[in-house]
Amino acid sequence: MKKCLLLLLVLCLMVGSALADTEINGSANRGITPQSVTVNFVDEGISPTTGRQLSSLVAPMGATGLAVTGRYMPMLVQISNPVDDKTQAAGSGNRAPWGVQYADIIYELPLHKNGETRLTALFSDIIPEAVGPIRSARLGHAWLREEWDCGFMYFGQQEYTNTNVPAEFKDLGATTKGVLFPGTAGTAKPWKQFYEAYVSAYLGNKAVKAPNNRTGNAAEISKLIPDDHTATNHTFLFADEPCTQGDEATSINVSWGRGDFNSIFSYDAEKGLYTRSMETKNRKAKPVVWVELETQQPITFSNVIVQWTPTEYKGLDAPVTYNVAKDGYSGAGNADIFMNGRHIAGYWKRDGMNTRTVFYDAEGKEIQFQRGTTMIVQLPLENKCSYN
Numbered sequence: 001m002k003k004c005l006l007l008l009l010v011l012c013l014m015v016g017s018a019l020a021d022t023e024i025n026g027s028a029n030r031g032i033t034p035q036s037v038t039v040n041f042v043d044e045g046i047s048p049t050t051g052r053q054l055s056s057l058v059a060p061m062g063a064t065g066l067a068v069t070g071r072y073m074p075m076l077v078q079i080s081n082p083v084d085d086k087t088q089a090a091g092s093g094n095r096a097p098w099g100v101q102y103a104d105i106i107y108e109l110p111l112h113k114n115g116e117t118r119l120t121a122l123f124s125d126i127i128p129e130a131v132g133p134i135r136s137a138r139l140g141h142a143w144l145r146e147e148w149d150c151g152f153m154y155f156g157q158q159e160y161t162n163t164n165v166p167a168e169f170k171d172l173g174a175t176t177k178g179v180l181f182p183g184t185a186g187t188a189k190p191w192k193q194f195y196e197a198y199v200s201a202y203l204g205n206k207a208v209k210a211p212n213n214r215t216g217n218a219a220e221i222s223k224l225i226p227d228d229h230t231a232t233n234h235t236f237l238f239a240d241e242p243c244t245q246g247d248e249a250t251s252i253n254v255s256w257g258r259g260d261f262n263s264i265f266s267y268d269a270e271k272g273l274y275t276r277s278m279e280t281k282n283r284k285a286k287p288v289v290w291v292e293l294e295t296q297q298p299i300t301f302s303n304v305i306v307q308w309t310p311t312e313y314k315g316l317d318a319p320v321t322y323n324v325a326k327d328g329y330s331g332a333g334n335a336d337i338f339m340n341g342r343h344i345a346g347y348w349k350r351d352g353m354n355t356r357t358v359f360y361d362a363e364g365k366e367i368q369f370q371r372g373t374t375m376i377v378q379l380p381l382e383n384k385c386s387y388n
């Protein structure tokens with residue numbers, strides 16, 4: 001009898017161990033030496049940001065983008081991530097975003113020391129007409145724009161002494177390129193007409209509640225970028241076979257330190273995609289699947305990256321996300337890459353404002369992504385992430 005109980009206890013411990021989350025140390029020295037890289041290129045008809053066959057993409061009426069016009073000119077758009085009163089989860093319920101299902105890449109950066117975040121969507125293959133809710137920019141978002149040297153849509157910007165976005169854009173030379181489209185600009189600006197208060201068909205043709213109610217016609221605004229402006233070649237490498245590197249990881253838990261902003265990425269092996277769900281303030285409630293407002297369809301990803309990024313808070317609502325070498329920061333760090341239900345303990349590096357971020361595997365080789373969309377979480381070193 002005692003032997004049976006002992007065996008049962010051992011089995012329980014083994015099962016518990018198998019189900020336990022693996023905590024990631026974002027600041028650990030992984031001993032990765034990045035190998036030298038060159039500028040990447042793709043064959044004609046292939047997307048440089050998603051690796052998809054452009055002819056296979058279906059663009060909605062009124063959209064533009066590489067798959068429609070053949071011009072490579074990405075647009076970055078600031079997307080708000082507000083908490084819904086009913087679901088008690090960020091970016092869900094009546095506060096879900098619209099138009100972001102067409103984004104090639106979605107970034108998540110810290111917004112407030114209390115754990116609030118903001119999203120930045122990069123549109124390249126398809127640039128739709130209606131995108132939102134559009135909100136303000138911080139320094140880390142401005143530095144993302146420099147990385148792509150593309151169009152940038154935002155509704156307001158931080159102007160504190162140490163986190164002054166307009167001053168930073170001026171210093172970087174972005175203000176003279178014709179690529180900045182602040183929705184708070186005066187009515188004389190040609191892009192002002194393309195920002196409106198959003199009326200949602202899903203919500204019964206009712207206006208979305210302010211202040212997270214601004215929509216922008218990204219397609220029309222992108223046409224205002226000067227013809228002679230060239231965006232940075234930001235082509236990724238792509239694999240033709242499913243990823244087999246690293247260890248198994250079918251669930252990723254990203255913690256921002258508060259229940260309504262923490263997210264869970266669940267891998268669907270049949271579809272080869274990750275679905276993002278948001279935790280809620282209500283501990284008894286199940287996580288809420290992140291969906292697009294009008295279609296109510298989940299926004300999915302082929303690749304999920306947790307990019308461990310040093311962050312300083314110049315004020316409670318003034319984070320400085322060092323996603324580039326600047327002010328004594330190296331512009332490098334650990335990156336945990338999730339693809340095809342696998343986890344790779346890797347590395348990232350971005351040497352300067354006009355250079356692309358390169359992600360490396362455990363051997364220091366540039367990562368070959370799975371073809372499809374990507375989510376990049378620029379997570380402060382003091383935050384937590386785990387997987388199982």
